């Protein structure tokens with residue numbers, strides 16, 4: 527089953543708790559946290575204390591997407607703060623093998639992230655290690671951008687590679703996914719789909735989330 531992960535980046539930060547209740551009502555099981563440091567990406571969002579506070583408020587799985595220059599040293603601290611999953615960019619991690627193992631040693635699932643223009647081949651040696659791969663479908667830093675279509679080819683290629691290698695990591699896609707293109711994204715083979723603006727930017731986040739899941743499932747059912 528396809529999973530839609532609401533991204534908190536699109537939430538009203540003055541009422542985060544209430545916004546989490548809304549997506550929970552819409553059937554969310556995982557929440558995506560976009561952590562930005564103003565260096566790796568040209569924007570600053572939130573960090574450890576926000577995760578820690580929200581951890582006390584909900585049992586949803588926390589997926590921390592670290593868009594920070596020093597992800598190698600901060601990644602394990604996000605597990606301590608309450609993340610169930612932590613992903614780090616290959617572009618920001620000179621020691622990604624060690625960092626993936628460090629996240630897992632803390633008891634969380636570890637993901638490797640690729641910017642749109644970073645080739646899949648950079649993951650070759652860590653694919654057997656990771657629990658998931660996050661393919662960015664926009665240049666990271668902001669919500670509300672348009673999905674870059676060639677990333678769907680990367681999703682398809684990664685799915686083939688996973689089958690060929692007999693591996694089981696999940697494939698996550700992030701950026702520019704809407705109710706109108708989520709069917710295409712699902713057909714390309716993403717298991718987890720991050721949605722910011724389309725869910726928490728909508729007037730009724732619970733309804734928007736349900737509609738996106740339905741559109742994805744309809745596309746998969748048509749293909750079957």
Ligand code: DX5
Pocket residue numbers: 533535536558560591664665666667668669670671700701702703720721722723724
């Ligand atoms: C972009 C972030 C995304 C963002 C997605 O840097 O990684 O998770 O919140 O937002 P939308 O869905 O609005 O493109």
Ligand code: ZN
Pocket residue numbers: 533558559560591700720
């Ligand atoms: Zn993200």
